[in-house]
Amino acid sequence: MGYRNLSECAFDLEKKGMLVRVDAELDPHLEIGCVQRRVYEAGGPALLFANVRGSRFPMLGNLFGTTERTRYIFRDSLRVIEAMVKMKISPKEAAADFPSLLKAIAGAYRLLPSGKRFSPVLKNICTLKDLPQLVSWPMDGGAFVTLPLVYTENPASRGFRSSNLGMYRVQISGNEYLENEAGLHYQIHRGIGVHHREALRRGEPLPVNIFIGGAPALTVAAVMPLPEGMPELAFAGVLGGRRIGYGRTPNGLPVPSEADFCISGHIYGNETKPEGPFGDHIGYYSLRHDFPVMKVDAVYHRDNAVYPFTSVGRPPQEDTSFGEFIHELTGGLIPEVLPGVKAVHAVDAAGVHPLLFAVGSERYAPYEDNPRPKELLTQANAVLGQGQLSLAKYLFISNYFDNEELDINDAEAFLVHMLERADWRRDLHFQTSTTIDTLDYSGSGLNEGSKLVIAACGEKRRELPTEIKNGLNLPDGFSEPRVAMPGVLVIKGTKADAPRGMEDERMHAFVRRFDAEHPINRFPLIIIADDSEFTARNLSNLLWVSFTRSNPASDVYGIEAETVSKHFGCRGSLVIDARIKPHHAPALEMDKDVQKRVDSLFAKGGVLAGLG
Known part of the structure; x- marks a missing residue:
């Protein structure tokens, strides 16, 4: 059977040598996030920070830091998931495989959450400021819950079948938030938006419960691309190997009985406040924008509660391993x-x-x-x-x-x-x-x-060059050409200054400099970057710079380009302007003093020596 709660999981991982307890006092302001990212990069263990400055609650990080550890956590239920996926893909084949059929039936039973008379999570009450005030990056606007499980129900049809459990960033301090307020950064195409819209239409406040911790299956279920109509709480039961027990908070919503924390409250009307900045998984800050405000009625927690967290940034990070595991489950x-x-x-x-x-x-x-x-x-x-x-x-x-x-x-x-x-x-x-x-x-x-x-399809059309032959005779302002990979040339450009959403005349001048017969067209793809050496240094840099810093409509050009019947194409190289634009968010950089302190923890004789 799977783990009932986070403490069971942590205890088991520690016994198996997959979790390390850190007893030294560390600061959730920048230090702990920096440590977690470094240990993740080294392929290290899960980390239980037992002495968190400013909070009585321990923090658990890097739980899903490797796919191997994630598979171990869900080892008891993976075959059941495989059987259910097989049933979906090939019902006849699955029905003929009797052991798989039994596993699928057992999994279906675990889809049903079960009510509990006593819920450990509801035993104690604290406040938002009692929670660990995790700040991961220097420009972050305040403390954030980074593994929040945000639960809502459609006001028009209450119940699990019309529920949504999603992982939406939650800011719990900073900016203009009062002590009993949290910012809910929910993005477009999220289920909570449908529920909020219906609440606004009905003129009702939207009840919201934010679960933190509990069975690890809850965290994975919240980010799974599930079929419409399958509640995330139900799938968590299958993934966790046991039905999810639940109690209820005064706002009428359920809460998993074995969760570690529950922030309970409402969204009233369309009130918003500035949320952010926040160092995000693309590798930049998402800036301050107005998002809905949750009025917090109470923060509940179980005895000996553990506060799970992650720290995101430029990939790869812990959410990378998370994504790989989810793809294993759903790719078929x-x-x-x-x-x-x-x-x-x-x-x-x-x-x-x-x-x-x-x-x-x-x-x-x-x-x-x-x-x-x-x-x-x-x-x-x-x-x-x-x-x-x-x-x-x-x-x-x-x-x-x-x-x-x-x-x-x-x-x-x-x-x-x-x-x-x-x-x-x-x-x-x-x-x-x-x-x-x-x-x-x-x-x-x-x-x-x-x-x-x-x-693209069909036969191979060209051989891709791997070196620059002969001089390219680049226009003024463009220099330092480098081959990033076969067929891809990176060129340094001058600083971009075109208005947001507009094409750059200097880029047009660049492509006009060449005709389709010029040797530069041996490279079918040209990337214009601020730093060609950095961009071409490795494939990870090339992909990050090229596709996070360009908007296709305004930043894609072509040599000998033409638009025919509104279809854009070019006879020569395709050119992507991947320079940083004035409207782009800043890239993430760590505070140098904090970085030095963290480095000392990992040095010989330091409390984290050997972990990173």
């Missing part, structure tokens, strides 16, 4: 949900939402010797119509039949495959003035930007 359902699509991969190094890879199936005209993308475009639209995948900016989609062995998780091999085949005159498909991720500041406004689908 992709062809079921998206017919013809073999696989989808959100590229972590590019901040997840900015860049998607997909493998589709071009089947519309199998009799053609060298087909052009047709069904791939239908499948690309289907991908961009799915949940959070709809927030992507760039989608590269290949044809399965061109290379059935192509590994979608090997970013360089996938890009090489695409660049060998892409025809920039036909394969670029833009969506302008649309929605992008709330955390992405490359677009024309908050939640506003554009998308580019690159769909």
Whole structure:
């Protein structure tokens, strides 16, 4: 059976040598987050900080820091999940496999939460300021709950079946928040938004419960891309290997009995306050914006409560391992949900939402010797119509039949495959003035930007160069060309200063300098960056700079470009302006004094020596 609560999990991991207890006093202001990120980078253990400055509650970090540890935590239920997925993909085959059928039936039973007369989480009451005041990055606007499980129900149809459990950033101090207020940063395309809108329509406050801790399955369930109609609390029961017991708070909402904390209250009307900044998973700060305010009625906690947390930043981070585990659970359902699509991969190094890879199936005209993308475009639209995948900016989609062995998780091999085949005159498909991720500041406004689908299929069209031959004779203001990978040239450009959402005349001058016969076109993709050495240093830097710092509609250019019947294409190289723009959010950097203190903890003789 799975763990009932977080303490059971921590105790077991410590026995198995997968968790280290840190008894030295550490500060949740910058220090603890910095330590967690460093241990994650080293592939280290989970960390229980037993002596947190300013709080009586211990903090647990890096719990899901490796996929191996995550698999261990859910070892008792993985086969049940596999059986349920198999039942969905191939019911006949699953029914013929009697052991798998029994596992699926057992899993279905655990979907049902069960009411409890006594809930440990409701035994004690504290305040928001009693919680560990975690601040991960120097410019953060205050303390944040970084693993909050935000639970709401649709006011029009109360109950688990119309519930939503999501992980939305929660600010609990700083800015203009009062002691009994929390900021709820929920992004577009989130279930809580539907519930909030219905509450506004009815003129009612929206009850909200924020769970912290509890069974580890709750945390994973809150970020799973579940089928519509399956409550996250129900899936947590399957994943955790036991039904989720629950009590109720005075606002009428359930709370998992074994949670460590519950922040309970309401959203009243459409009141907002500035939330942020916050160092986020794309590698930049999300800046201050107005978001809904939750009025907190009470903060409940169990005896010996443990406060789980994570610290996000430029990938890879703990949420990377989290995402890998979730893909293991759900990847097999992709062809079921998206017919013809073999696989989808959100590229972590590019901040997840900015860049998607997909493998589709071009089947519309199998009799053609060298087909052009047709069904791939239908499948690309289907991908961009799915949940959070709809927030992507760039989608590269290949044809399965061109290379059935192509590994979608090997970013360089996938890009090489695409660049060998892409025809920039036909394969670029833009969506302008649309929605992008709330955390992405490359677009024309908050939640506003554009998308580019690159769909390529057929025989290999070109050999990709790996070195620069002969002088390129670059225009003034462009210098230091470097080859980042086969077929990709990175060039340093002058500082960008074009208005937000507008094209840059200097970029137009750059592409006008060359015709389609110029040797620079041996490189099908050119990236203009502030620092070409940094960008070309490794694939991770290339993906991060190129796709987090560009908005397709305003930052994609082409040599010998033309627009025919509103279709943009080019005969020469495709050029992406990935310089930092004046409206971009600042990249994350750690405070140097804090970094030195943390370094001393890991030095020989330090309390964390050997962990990072």
